[in-house]
Amino acid sequence: MLKPLLLVPLLPLAGFLLLVLGGRRWPRALVAVIGVGSAGLAALVASVVAGALFYMPEGQPREFTQTLWTWMSVGGFSPRIALHLDALSCVMMLVVAWVGFLILLYSAEFMADDDGYGRFFAYMDLFVASMLVLVLAGDLLLLYLGWEGVGLCSYLLIGFWYRDPANGRAARKAFIVTRVGDAAFAVGLALLFTQLGTSAIPEIAERATAQWAGGSTLATAAAALLLAGAVGKSAQLPLQVWLPDAMAGPTPTSALIHAATMVTAGVYLIARMNVLFALTPAVQLAVAIIGATTLLLASFAALVQTDIKRVLAYSTISQIGYMFLALGVGAWSAAIFHFMTHAFFKSLLFLGAGVVIMALHHEHDMRKMGGLRKELPGTFGAFLIGAASLAALPLVTAGFYSKDLILARVWMAPTGGLWLYLAGLAGALLTAVYAFRMVFLVFFGPLKEKPSRRPGVAIGIPLAVLATLSIVGGLIELPANLGGRPVLSGFLASALPPTAAEAIPAEGWLQAVAGLACIVGVWFAYLYFLRSPMLADRLAASAAGSALRRFWFSGWGFDWAYERLFIRPYVWIARVNKGDFIDAFYAAVAWAGRLAHTLLSQTQTGNVRWYAMGLAIGAVVFIALAVLL
Amino acid sequence: MSHIFYISAVIAVAATLLVVTRTHTVHALLYLVVSLLAVAMVFFTLGAPLVAALEVIIYAGAVMVLFVFIIMMLNLGRHAVERERAWLAPSAWVGPTILCLVLLAELFYVVALGGGAEAAEAATVGPKEVGQALFGPYVLGVELAGMLLLAGLVGAYHLGRREALGEGAEEGPQ
Amino acid sequence: MTAIPMEHGLALAVALFVLGLVGVLARRNIVFMLMSIEIMLNAAGVAFVVAGARWGAADGQVMFFFILATAAAEVAVGLALVLQLYHRFHTVDADAASKMRG
Numbered sequence: 001m002l003k004p005l006l007l008v009p010l011l012p013l014a015g016f017l018l019l020v021l022g023g024r025r026w027p028r029a030l031v032a033v034i035g036v037g038s039a040g041l042a043a044l045v046a047s048v049v050a051g052a053l054f055y056m057p058e059g060q061p062r063e064f065t066q067t068l069w070t071w072m073s074v075g076g077f078s079p080r081i082a083l084h085l086d087a088l089s090c091v092m093m094l095v096v097a098w099v100g101f102l103i104l105l106y107s108a109e110f111m112a113d114d115d116g117y118g119r120f121f122a123y124m125d126l127f128v129a130s131m132l133v134l135v136l137a138g139d140l141l142l143l144y145l146g147w148e149g150v151g152l153c154s155y156l157l158i159g160f161w162y163r164d165p166a167n168g169r170a171a172r173k174a175f176i177v178t179r180v181g182d183a184a185f186a187v188g189l190a191l192l193f194t195q196l197g198t199s200a201i202p203e204i205a206e207r208a209t210a211q212w213a214g215g216s217t218l219a220t221a222a223a224a225l226l227l228a229g230a231v232g233k234s235a236q237l238p239l240q241v242w243l244p245d246a247m248a249g250p251t252p253t254s255a256l257i258h259a260a261t262m263v264t265a266g267v268y269l270i271a272r273m274n275v276l277f278a279l280t281p282a283v284q285l286a287v288a289i290i291g292a293t294t295l296l297l298a299s300f301a302a303l304v305q306t307d308i309k310r311v312l313a314y315s316t317i318s319q320i321g322y323m324f325l326a327l328g329v330g331a332w333s334a335a336i337f338h339f340m341t342h343a344f345f346k347s348l349l350f351l352g353a354g355v356v357i358m359a360l361h362h363e364h365d366m367r368k369m370g371g372l373r374k375e376l377p378g379t380f381g382a383f384l385i386g387a388a389s390l391a392a393l394p395l396v397t398a399g400f401y402s403k404d405l406i407l408a409r410v411w412m413a414p415t416g417g418l419w420l421y422l423a424g425l426a427g428a429l430l431t432a433v434y435a436f437r438m439v440f441l442v443f444f445g446p447l448k449e450k451p452s453r454r455p456g457v458a459i460g461i462p463l464a465v466l467a468t469l470s471i472v473g474g475l476i477e478l479p480a481n482l483g484g485r486p487v488l489s490g491f492l493a494s495a496l497p498p499t500a501a502e503a504i505p506a507e508g509w510l511q512a513v514a515g516l517a518c519i520v521g522v523w524f525a526y527l528y529f530l531r532s533p534m535l536a537d538r539l540a541a542s543a544a545g546s547a548l549r550r551f552w553f554s555g556w557g558f559d560w561a562y563e564r565l566f567i568r569p570y571v572w573i574a575r576v577n578k579g580d581f582i583d584a585f586y587a588a589v590a591w592a593g594r595l596a597h598t599l600l601s602q603t604q605t606g607n608v609r610w611y612a613m614g615l616a617i618g619a620v621v622f623i624a625l626a627v628l629l
Numbered sequence: 630m631s632h633i634f635y636i637s638a639v640i641a642v643a644a645t646l647l648v649v650t651r652t653h654t655v656h657a658l659l660y661l662v663v664s665l666l667a668v669a670m671v672f673f674t675l676g677a678p679l680v681a682a683l684e685v686i687i688y689a690g691a692v693m694v695l696f697v698f699i700i701m702m703l704n705l706g707r708h709a710v711e712r713e714r715a716w717l718a719p720s721a722w723v724g725p726t727i728l729c730l731v732l733l734a735e736l737f738y739v740v741a742l743g744g745g746a747e748a749a750e751a752a753t754v755g756p757k758e759v760g761q762a763l764f765g766p767y768v769l770g771v772e773l774a775g776m777l778l779l780a781g782l783v784g785a786y787h788l789g790r791r792e793a794l795g796e797g798a799e800e801g802p803q
Numbered sequence: 804m805t806a807i808p809m810e811h812g813l814a815l816a817v818a819l820f821v822l823g824l825v826g827v828l829a830r831r832n833i834v835f836m837l838m839s840i841e842i843m844l845n846a847a848g849v850a851f852v853v854a855g856a857r858w859g860a861a862d863g864q865v866m867f868f869f870i871l872a873t874a875a876a877e878v879a880v881g882l883a884l885v886l887q888l889y890h891r892f893h894t895v896d897a898d899a900a901s902k903m904r905g
Contacts, residue, residue, distance in 0.1 A: 606901030608836070612827050616728050623735045627742075634807050638815045645819055645842055649826035654834060661838055664819075668849060671815065675807065675856040680848075680864045687871055688845065692878050699882045700834060703889055716831040716896075725828035729821045736817040740810055752859045762861035763868065770865075774872040781876030788883035791890065 001052035002064045004045050005083050008093060009132035011042040012100075015125040023118020032108040035121030039104045039128050043097035050090050054491065062087060062494035065138055079199045084138025087495035091336055091488070092135040092268055095343050099260045100128045102462035106351050107252040109458035110358065120160065120250065127153035131261050135268060140189055140199045143269070147185065147233065150262045151178055157253040158246045170248040177242040181232015185269075188225025191218070205275040214279050223276050223283040227290075230266030234320050237294045241558050243317055247309040251354030254309060259316050259350055260343040267323045267339055271332055274497060278330075285415055288328020292423040295321030297556055299430035303437070304540075304552045307364045308353045311438055314555070315390065316346060318427060322406055325424060329417070331409035332496040333489040338402035340488075341473050345389035345399055348466040352383035355459060356442060359451030366438065371447030379455065380443050382463040387439045389470040391432035391522060394515030395482075401474030403428060408479075408510045409499060425517055432521025440530040481508050634674040641667035652713035654700050658693060665689040676753035812853030819846035833888065833895050837881050844874045 015038025023031055056062055063086035071079045085093070104124055111120050130149025137143035159171030193199050195218055196207040212219040230236075235243040246258050257263070270277060270287065277284045295318045302314035319342050326335035357364060359376060373380045389399035407428070411421045455463075477488040528536040539545045551557060603614075644664035651657040665688050672681035763771055823846060826839025848867045855863015885895070892899040 604904060606904035608897050608900070609828060609831070613724070613728070616725075616732065616824055616828060620728060620732050620735065623732070623739065627735060627739060631807055634811075638811075641815070642818050642822070645822045648842065649822060649830065649835070649839060654832070657835065657838060661842070664842070665845065668819075668845060671812075671849065672852055675812065675852060677852050677856055677864050677867075680852055680867045683868070683871060684845075687875065688841075692841065692875060695878060695882060696834070696838065699885065702886065703834075703895065705895065713832060717829075721831075722825075722829050725825050728828065729825045732824065733817065733821045736821070737814060740813045740817060754855065754859060754861050754864060758861045759864045759868075762865050767865050770869055774869055777876050778872055781879045785879040785883040788880065788887055 001048055002085065003066070005049050005064065005066050005085055005136070006068070007045045008042050008049065008097065009083075009129050009136060011038045011045065011129075012125045012132065013129035014038060016122050016129060019118050019122035019125060023122050026118065028112065028117055031118045031121055035125055036101070036104045036108050038125055039097070039101040042128065042132070043094075043101040046093050046097040049085065050094050053085060053087070053090050067138075071139075071141065076197065077193060077199070079139045079141040081142055082138035082200065083136045084201065085136065087492045088268075088271060088336065089135050089495075091340065091492065093132060095340050096128065096131050096135060096261050099343050099347055099466075100124075100131075100256060102465055103252050103256045103260075103347060103351070104128075106255075106354075106459050106462040107250075109456050110252055110354060111250065114250075116160065120157075123153055123156045123160070124252070124256065127157070127257060127262070131265070134265055138201055140192065140201055140204065143201075143272075144185065144189060147182065147229075147265060150257070150265060151175065151182065151233070154178075154246070154257050154262055157257060158249040160249055160253065167248045170245040174242040174246045177239050178232045181229045181239055181266075184225045184232070185229025188222050188229065191222045191225065195222070201272060204273075208276055208279060212279060215281065216279075219276065220280045220283055223273075223280040224286070226269060226273055226276070227283055227287060230269045231290065232266070233269075234263050234266030234324070235317050236266070236290050236321060236324060237297065238558070240294060240298070240317050241555065241562060244310050244313045244555060247307070247313050251309070251350060251357060254312070255347040255350035255354070258313065259346040263316060263320055264323070264339050264343070267320065267327065267335060270324075270327045271336060271496065274327075274332055277327070278497065281415075284328055284330070286328070288325050288410075288413070288416070288420055291321045291324025291326075291328055292420050293321075294318065295325065295427040296423055296430075299427050299434065300552045301555050302434040303430060304549045306366055308356065308366050308369075308438065308442065309350070309364060311366075311434060312346070312349055312353060315349075315431070315434065316342075318431065319346065319390075322403065322424065322427070325410060325420060326406045329410050329413035329420065330497075331406060331499045333492040333499065334402070334405045334409050336492060336496070337477050337488055338406055341389065341398040341402040341470070344466055344473050345386045345397075345470040348382055348386035348463065348470055349390065351459070351463055351466065352379050352386060355379045355455050355463075356383075356451075359453050359455075360449050361452060363449065366441045368448055369442045370445040371443070372451060373443040375447070375451050376454070378460060378463065382467045383443065384439060385467045385470050387435040391435040391518050392428060392514065393518055393522075394511070396471065398470050398473035398475075400515070400518075401477055401479070404511050404514045405477065405479065407514050408507055411510060425513065428514060429517045429521045429524075432518045433525045436522045436525035437529045440525060444530055479507055479511070481511075631674070634671060637667045637670035637674065640664075641671065650717075652710050652717060654705070654709070654713075655697065658696055658700065661696075662689050662693050665693070678753065679756040679759050809853060809857040812856070813850060816846045816850035816853060819843075819849060831897055833885050833897050836897060837878070837885065840881075841874060841878065844870060844877075 015034050018034050019031060053062060053064065063084065065082055065084045067080050067082040069081050071081050104121070107120065107124065111117055114120065127150060130146045130153060132146075134143055134146025134150060137146055155171045155175040158174055159168045161167050189199065192204055192208075196204055196211065198204060198207065208219065232239045243258060243263065247254055249258075277287065298314045298318035298321060302311050302318065305311045305314060319338070323335045323338050323342070326332075326338060355376065356369065356372060356379065359372070359379075360369060363369065385397070389397040391397075392400040392403040394400050407421060407424050410424050411417055413420060476485075478485045540549050554560065641664050644660045644667060647660045648657045648664060651660065665684060669681045669684040669689070672678075672684060820843050823839045823842030826842065827836050830836055830839065848870045851863045851866040851870065853863070855861065855866070888900055889895060
């Protein structure tokens with residue numbers, strides 16, 4: 001039952017093609033059926049295939065490669081279009097397909113008033129197809145194809161409401177910043193191919209370990225370039241500036257692309273190329289450091305944001321920082337576990353925020369929201385569960401299990417473990433603060449504006465399913481002292497190397513500390529944002545407070561710095577170059593033409609005698625020539 | 630007999646020179662008639678009596694008369710002669726004269742270059758031979774010339790009409 | 804009748820032609836320009852007849868026939884055009900009809 005693997009990316013692609021052809025003319029119901037149905041069918045097929053992989057008999061390698069054709073064969077370079085299913089891509093595939101289906105179901109009702117309904121579903125289907133190609137790719141070039149495809153869909157969907165130029169700017173910013181990473185990825189890909197002679201992922205892993213000694217320059221270079229690509233796509237330092245602005249797109253887009261799936265492509269890339277990173281401890285440490293700094297930076301920024309979607313954007317950056325941190329210390333399956341739980345609770349949070357935004361007539365500012373607890377009870381419940389999972393509320397939420405596993409592994413890391421652990425712990429505290437700040441600002445306090453729209457069934461089902469998953473999702477990886485059922489890491493062990501030192505000493509203590517950080521954070525948020533908000537306002541109003549608040553609000557001034565470091569010099573160079581010599585050459589051609597016109601048109605006097613004179617002169621000249629020559 | 634040729638040639642050239650330099654239109658036309666008659670004499674001396682007669686009858690007799698009729702129809706008025714004199718300032722002559730002297734020199738050179746052709750028979754080519762040539766090898770050209778004359782006729786009639794070009798009841802020259 | 808050298812006849816034709824050309828270039832009155840063109844046509848005819856007489860053939864005179872027919876047609880149409888021009892511009896100045904300038 002593994003053969004239908006091909007259908008998984010193909011079904012959403014077919015949905016996209018159908019919607020491109022007729023999305024504008026067909027009725028909404030048909031468009032929704034095609035758009036949501038193709039993703040749903042893909043999710044079903046993915047489940048069947050995953051089941052087949054899971055129940056494969058012991059003794060066989062738990063993987064399946066389906067080679068479709070050879071893409072090209074040029075001078076020894078022959079990448080194949082090959083889908084490779086192993087435990088890692090299986091988990092990714094399931095998450096992408098099912099979360100994608102749920103979000104598309106939500107959008108069927110959410111986007112119902114929009115004119116570009118067909119266009120939206122076409123782009124989303126294309127995105128799901130590209131993301132599935134990315135995670136199922138058995139060849140690095142095919143992975144890059146999916147990588148570029150999701151980048152394109154991200155651009156198209158951020159700028160979905162294209163009539164507003166601000167959305168176009170945000171889309172361009174996203175595309176250009178990720179382009180920097182993509183370029184590095186392409187160079188890394190070329191390096192890998194030229195040095196190892198192949199672009200198929202399993203062969204790269206084999207030949208790299210065979211040819212390159214640990215820490216060799218080539219390996220480091222290749223790993224660093226791939227890391228740069230991952231950093232761009234996953235919005236980590238220093239390329240994180242695009243994600244907050246990407247919230248200009250519709251909320252389902254933000255949920256699917258910029259929370260659950262596309263931004264985790266970098267995490268997947270590093271996990272997939274774990275052999276290469278294991279060869280280069282320096283780069284792997286850089287991964288961890290990037291993750292740690294990003295998660296702190298983004299948490300501070302999320303603390304002071306007023307737009308509800310921007311809080312969630314910075315939160316996403318921060319949580320992916322956790323995943324990078326896990327990858328950096330070698331906790332591969334922990335990172336994938338956190339990816340899975342993050343996909344559940346983050347998309348839940350986004351979908352819930354979408355309901356609130358729509359109910360309050362596209363109001364994004366949290367300061368204008370309040371007291372929606374009684375008005376939107378279902379949404380409140382879902383949002384609360386999502387925030388709790390984000391804050392990693394102990395024992396009852398999936399987020400607790402994944403974040404705790406990461407923190408435990410970081411504590412055990414051989415290099416810099418203590419500092420990384422402290423950063424992760426501080427981040428956990430801040431996460432709880434800003435997560436519950438959101439909850440208290442939006443759902444508690446006085447009612448500022450009455451909601452006008454209540455969500456229907458198509459919105460309610462995905463919220464309910466994701467809320468359930470955000471609670472029970474952690475049960476597939478129970479730590480040793482709470483039941484010890486590592487189902488997920490057992491499954492992933494067939495694809496990812498085991499983390500060194502399986503047993504974690506003092507796991508209970510670590511869990512207690514993490515849980516305490518969460519509770520303290522929630523209590524803090526309660527104090528400052530619900531019980532006595534005047535205290536928080538006074539703190540923010542003070543000189544140091546407001547300066548700090550502005551600094552964090554702007555995302556630690558990165559946009560300001562990039563504007564001055566890169567954008568302005570580039571624009572200046574372009575302006576100076578506008579009159580360069582090549583341009584001058586073409587301008588001169590036009591000028592010469594005009595000059596000839598001016599001169600020659602002066603011979604057109606309209607005077608008959610003048611023309612007769614011309615004839616006579618011509619006759620004289622020609623006869624002279626005939627006589628002389 | 631050759632004297633007559635040279636005398637007629639001189640008269641023709643002189644008369645033509647006077648044609649282009651007169652200010653009074655009718656005077657110029659009359660000098661032109663003289664020139665054409667002199668050229669007819671030249672044709673006679675060359676042994677081409679038919680074309681000599683045709684020159685007199687058609688060229689001097691019909692074409693020039695047509696010119697005279699048109700001049701009279703134009704009715705240019707008293708100030709025409711003064712206007713012409715103003716237009717014929719020496720500055721107007723300089724350029725064309727130089728150009729034409731150059732052309733004259735070139736053409737004389739070319740003609741002289743034609744090189745000592747032996748003087749041919751001084752035979753007269755009479756009307757009968759010309760007629761036989763016209764209705765023999767050149768009959769197609771004759772027919773085409775006839776069509777050309779028809780076209781000229783129709784064209785002249787159409788262009789000569791005043792009302793056809795939307796001028797309404799416009800008066801003549803002021 | 805002694806034969807007249809062809810060069811002399813052609814020289815006459817050339818002289819007449821050039822005089823006609825001078826008239827076309829120097830005169831501003833349309834009627835004079837047409838007259839000068841007639842002179843030029845006549846000169847061309849002289850050249851043909853001279854050449855025909857040199858070879859004792861009728862072809863020269865036949866060509867003169869055609870030139871004559873052409874000149875007649877041209878004069879008729881040309882003078883009709885002169886009349887039209889006069890009615891439009893109320894002058895026989897050739898420089899007045901210079902609207903196709905530029």
